[in-house]
Structures are given as C-alpha cells and as structure tokens.
Amino acid sequence: MTERFPRYIQIYEPFTLKDTSNNSLTFEPNGTPSNILTNSVRTKVVNLNSYDFKDFTSELQSVFGLSFDVKDDQLLTRHNFLHILSTNYGINYSTDVTDVSNVRIIFNNYYDQSNNASFVNTNSSLHVQSDKTITFSTNNTDLSTNKLDAILDNSGFFGLGTSNPLCPLHIHKSNNNSQTLKTQNSNYSLTFSNNTINDSLNKIIDNSENSIVFSANGIDSTSNALSICPHSSSSNGIKIDHSGNLISFGNFSLKDNNNNKLWYFDIFNTNNDLRVSNNSLTYSPLTISTLSGDIGIGTNNPLSRLHIFGNTNKTSLILGENIQNDKSVFIDYLPSNSGSISNLILKHSGDTNSSAISFNKGGDVGLGLTDPSSNLHIYGDNNKTELLLGQEKSDNRSSVIDYTQGSDSTDGSIYLGHFSNNKNKGINIKSSGFIGIGTTNPLYPLHIIGDGPQSNPGLTAFSQGDSSISLKSTTFGISVFAGNAIYGSTIGVHSDIRIKNNIEKLIPNNSIKLLRKIKPVSFNYIDNWNQGNDKMFGFIAQDVKKIIPEASSIVSSVVPNIYEYAHFDDTHKIIYLKDKITSCFNNEMPVIDIYNKLGNKDTVKCTKIIDETTFEIENTSILFEDNDVFVYGEHITDFHVFKPEIVNTITTSAVQELDEKLTNAKKNIKEQDNRISILEELVRNLTTRIFKLEQDKKTM
Numbered sequence: 001m002t003e004r005f006p007r008y009i010q011i012y013e014p015f016t017l018k019d020t021s022n023n024s025l026t027f028e029p030n031g032t033p034s035n036i037l038t039n040s041v042r043t044k045v046v047n048l049n050s051y052d053f054k055d056f057t058s059e060l061q062s063v064f065g066l067s068f069d070v071k072d073d074q075l076l077t078r079h080n081f082l083h084i085l086s087t088n089y090g091i092n093y094s095t096d097v098t099d100v101s102n103v104r105i106i107f108n109n110y111y112d113q114s115n116n117a118s119f120v121n122t123n124s125s126l127h128v129q130s131d132k133t134i135t136f137s138t139n140n141t142d143l144s145t146n147k148l149d150a151i152l153d154n155s156g157f158f159g160l161g162t163s164n165p166l167c168p169l170h171i172h173k174s175n176n177n178s179q180t181l182k183t184q185n186s187n188y189s190l191t192f193s194n195n196t197i198n199d200s201l202n203k204i205i206d207n208s209e210n211s212i213v214f215s216a217n218g219i220d221s222t223s224n225a226l227s228i229c230p231h232s233s234s235s236n237g238i239k240i241d242h243s244g245n246l247i248s249f250g251n252f253s254l255k256d257n258n259n260n261k262l263w264y265f266d267i268f269n270t271n272n273d274l275r276v277s278n279n280s281l282t283y284s285p286l287t288i289s290t291l292s293g294d295i296g297i298g299t300n301n302p303l304s305r306l307h308i309f310g311n312t313n314k315t316s317l318i319l320g321e322n323i324q325n326d327k328s329v330f331i332d333y334l335p336s337n338s339g340s341i342s343n344l345i346l347k348h349s350g351d352t353n354s355s356a357i358s359f360n361k362g363g364d365v366g367l368g369l370t371d372p373s374s375n376l377h378i379y380g381d382n383n384k385t386e387l388l389l390g391q392e393k394s395d396n397r398s399s400v401i402d403y404t405q406g407s408d409s410t411d412g413s414i415y416l417g418h419f420s421n422n423k424n425k426g427i428n429i430k431s432s433g434f435i436g437i438g439t440t441n442p443l444y445p446l447h448i449i450g451d452g453p454q455s456n457p458g459l460t461a462f463s464q465g466d467s468s469i470s471l472k473s474t475t476f477g478i479s480v481f482a483g484n485a486i487y488g489s490t491i492g493v494h495s496d497i498r499i500k501n502n503i504e505k506l507i508p509n510n511s512i513k514l515l516r517k518i519k520p521v522s523f524n525y526i527d528n529w530n531q532g533n534d535k536m537f538g539f540i541a542q543d544v545k546k547i548i549p550e551a552s553s554i555v556s557s558v559v560p561n562i563y564e565y566a567h568f569d570d571t572h573k574i575i576y577l578k579d580k581i582t583s584c585f586n587n588e589m590p591v592i593d594i595y596n597k598l599g600n601k602d603t604v605k606c607t608k609i610i611d612e613t614t615f616e617i618e619n620t621s622i623l624f625e626d627n628d629v630f631v632y633g634e635h636i637t638d639f640h641v642f643k644p645e646i647v648n649t650i651t652t653s654a655v656q657e658l659d660e661k662l663t664n665a666k667k668n669i670k671e672q673d674n675r676i677s678i679l680e681e682l683v684r685n686l687t688t689r690i691f692k693l694e695q696d697k698k699t700m
Helices: 053-064 511-517 541-547 644-699
Strands: 008-010 015-018 024-027 034-038 041-046 050-052 080-084 089-093 103-107 117-121 126-130 134-136 150-152 158-160 169-171 179-185 188-193 225-228 238-241 246-248 252-256 261-267 274-278 286-288 295-297 306-308 315-320 328-334 343-348 357-360 365-367 376-378 384-390 398-404 413-418 427-430 435-437 446-448 459-461 470-473 521-523 536-538 552-559 564-569 574-576 591-595 601-609 614-617 628-642
Touching: 015 053, 024 053, 041 053, 050 053, 511 644, 541 552, 541 628
Parallel strands: 024 041, 158 169, 295 306, 365 376, 435 446
Antiparallel strands: 008 050, 015 024, 034 041, 080 089, 103 117, 117 126, 134 150, 150 158, 179 188, 225 238, 238 246, 252 261, 261 274, 274 286, 286 295, 315 328, 328 343, 343 357, 357 365, 384 398, 398 413, 413 427, 427 435, 459 470, 521 536, 552 628, 564 574, 564 628, 574 614, 591 601, 591 628, 601 614
C-alpha cells in the first residue's frame, strides 16, 4: 500500500479566486485578514501561507458555497500539490512518482455538469478537452478573454489570427510583418509572405474547393500567387501565379539529392525558347522553340518540327522496347567526315550491316549494305542476291531477279523469271554475256530451249505416193516469235540425221502446178513506225492458205487497223476518230493498243461503240498531252502467219521436177543429135555414091 501523508497546500504568492457573482477569496501570505459582506457579495482575505487541504476547502466553501467530498483514495501526497511560484502557476508532479496516469484537471459547473473542460494526462499523451471552442492567447497580462491569438473551434478547424476559421487550418495575418507562416531549422525554412516579389500571400481560404489560396485582395484577385524560395534569397525561388503559371525567379532545375544529379529548365534567348538539359547546358537534350513550335533534341536551334542531333560523328534514333534482338529498330545518321559521304542507315536490333537499308548523300540507296555505289544497290551475301516481286515465294505468286556471284573459276549469272525452283523456266544471263532461255547454261549468245505450240503449225511435205502436199506432223512448236524483222547472215535449222527417224524420200509431183497458183506481190507495211516505208516483196498469207492450207498458221497478235491520231475526252473516256471508222474493228468490243506522244503504251478495252467515229474505253493508266491519243490497232486471235519453209520445200520439189525434165530433154536431144549425125553420114555416103554413079555413067 502506498504511504499517505497529510494533505498540504503551500502558498508562495498572493492570488485571488472569483466566481461569476464577483465573490472573491484572496490568499495573501503575511497579509491582513478581512471578511467583508456587501450587497450579498463576499470579499475575504486570508493570510496563512500553508493550509491543510481540509482548511483550504473550508475557505472555498465559506466564500463560494462549494462542497467537497474527499475520499481517502483521492488524497494528495506531499509530492503532488498545487503550488504557486514566482512567475507561473501549475500542477507539479515530482519526478520520483512512478504513476501519473489519468491525472486530470476538470472544469465544469458543479450543479448541472455544463461548460465541461479538462486536462487529462495519460502515459501516452496529454489531452485537452472541451465542449466549446478552445482559445489561446499570449502576452495577456490582464487575462482578458477578448484577446485571441489562436482558436480551435467545435468543427476541429484551427485558426491563427482569426476567431472564425473556415478550413482545417486558417491563417490570418493582421500585422505588417511580411512573413505569415515560417518553419525554420538553421538555414532551411518555409515562408509565406506578402513582400514585393510575391504581392500578397496571407490567407488560407476556400474549403468549398478543398484548396489552399493565398490572398490579400479576395480569392479571385489576379495579384494572388504562391512563391517557394530559400529563406536567405527570394531571387532563387519559384512562383505559381493567379493563372496557374509556374514562374522561376532564377534558373529552374530538378535535383536528385542522393547523387547530386541535376535537370535544368532554361528559357535561354530572346525568343523565349525552352531548353531542358542534364547537368550541363553544353549539350541540350530538349529544346522547344516558342515562335515556330519546333522541337529540338540535342540541339539549341531546332530547324524543323522535330530536329534530332547526337554529335558530330553520329545521330541515332531507337524505336522499340530495347536494343536486344528483334526488340527495336535503329535509325542512324552518319554525317560526312574526313571525305566520307553522309549516310542514313536503318536496321533491326541484332542485325548486322548486311541486313541494313542505307541512303547516302547523292541519292544512292543500299539494301543489305551501308555503302551503296549506285542509285539502287542490293546485296544479299557472298553467294546470292535476290529481289522478289509479288505476293509470296510460291508458283504463280511472284517473280524473281536472282544474282549468283561468280568466282575465279565460275561465271556469275542473273536469273529473271517467275518464282520456281526450276531456273530453266526463266531467263539466265551469264557474266560472259550469253543469254539462256529455258537453260541455265547458255552456250551461245542467245540459247533457247523449249517451244510454245500454236494451232496446227505442224510440218507439211510431199512423201512417196502423195498426189499433193499434206500435213505430216502437228507436234511442231515455235521457240521464237518476232512481230517484226529478224536480221542475220545465216539461219541454221536442226537437220542432223541423228535426231531423225522414219526418213522417207519425197517424190516431187505437181509442184509446178502449185507454184503457178501462188501469186508473189510487192507491198508496203501499214505500220511504217516499226516496219519502215521500204517496198517489200512476198506473199499474202490468206492467199497462200487457199492454195496450200498448211503454209499458213493462226496466232494472236495486234493489227494496225486504225493507226491514226485521235482526240481523247479524258473526263468521259471517249475517243473520237478522224479518218477511220469503227466498222473496221473485227470484234464487237475490241481490245486496242493506244499511245501518248511520249510513246507510252496502254492496252485498253472498248466498252461501248457510240457511232462510226466514236467509242468509249475503260480507264487508262497513261496521260495524254493536249488530249491527243494515237490509236494503233486491235488485238485479234486469227492473225495469219506465212510459213515460207513449206513454200521453199514445194519450190525445191518443183525445181527437182524441172531439173529431171530438163535432164530427160537433154538426153533426148543428144539421142536426136546422134541420129541426125548418122543420117547426115548416110546422106553424105549416098551423095558420094550417086556422084560416082553419075561419073561412071558418063564414061561409059
């Protein structure tokens, strides 16, 4: 059990207690006692400087009519007492007391328990409680309740310099001190002020917007602003003005306090351009030009909407996640340096320069290399370079230009053709200049293997027992078809006996009769553009076909049945002929070739015959200057081709027949000459005999 001592109160300084009725009790050590009752107001002075607690409460009861119910377990020890010092009042708790929890001072109306307030001390905190506003004041020498420095109202709002706080923290400055709120530790502080730099900052208002407003001239005053700056220098701070603009009084920067790294934000010239840089302004990673709106990365002077500069050796741009394989694309610009040509290189991450696209100064483009030496330079690898035209690598889906690199012992070659694993189906050009069609190993300047069959080209001839020329084979094909002339000194025909079988000697018969029916003609070609104006000699294929049907075959081609300039209405796609008429077309809706003045050709379909000189075509892909169009002619499927080898064969047969007749005639003539010689000899003999007979007769 805790040891108890007599309750004891020690008084050192005079003090007075009053109630609302002005009854007063003054404790004045060594003073003059008095006890006065005037108009029901009691004024009592006592002069003892120490009291037993019961005596003290008796004095209070005699003046104020208070009653006390003091229990033993609430007695105060001599280490816990109310005392009055020379300069302050309070409750003193001795440091050797082990338990001061739940010690409280309570203020209330004893009769109705109203006007409650208390100070409660617990082991963890000191609680100040009240059912009314709590007011704080300083330098209040007369303890007047009219003086106010701070207030905590029933809503929990705290006001400094105001009796009516409008938000959780409401500061109102009424004096001329420029600082409204300041927290300071050594040289670090936070200050809100209304000095000349910041106009007016002295009020925290506006709980309707849950915001903080610093104002001296109303919430919406244009002079309102918030400034943050070091306590020692307001010229190195920042300010947010009434419009929300962030204003820097000096160079604005962001600093990482751990490693002392800086980002600078600098408005650096008369154009008010913004520059953002790291640690140094020597190389600016970001510049925004306010006049043009241009953005520069790595340059202080952007010259386009986006201007990127790395350094004098290289400028790089990465598009993608990172620099790992297949994660990004690199765009590198290498400026000209020490005589080199500036170059732009594009490649995927993980790829070497052999997979790059490059574009150098001068317009040369490289695919697969960074130093193109021609307008378009494509390089695959040391073995092959391939160019694919079309949808995909499959039959009938694309075409290929494939270059195979040569060596000291092998020729390089280029393949042009439709995509196929069999390169015999295309054109192969060797580095020797030999061209192979249908073969990858041309042995001649133009080496063609393969043919394209036409309708009944076949082989016609006379054979033993024939009464006329006839078709002998329908499997003969065409390897070369020329729309115009073929010039050369010699034409060779495969005729080696080792490639033939079923050989039969042709017996000429009736060849002269056939040749007599064929009519040679002279003529000029309609297409003098391609064929020239020279007079030609030959045959008409249709005429020959009537005599020797096998000497003419049918192919598809174009005939110049219009061959004139016409007017073209580009809006309505209508062609107006000048001299020719539409009845010369062989088909109801013909397909025709047309040219512009530059010689560009397009093949279009006639969609409507309007009248004898006018027809409509489908859309064309070429442009016509002055609406002049040259209409060449019509595509047909019954173009007649004359096969001279058949006529040559018949001619040979006829010549052989004539030669045989001539030989027989010569033989007959010789025989006749012999007979004449014999007869002449007989005549001479007879003449001589007759002469002798006549002479003998005379001598007789």
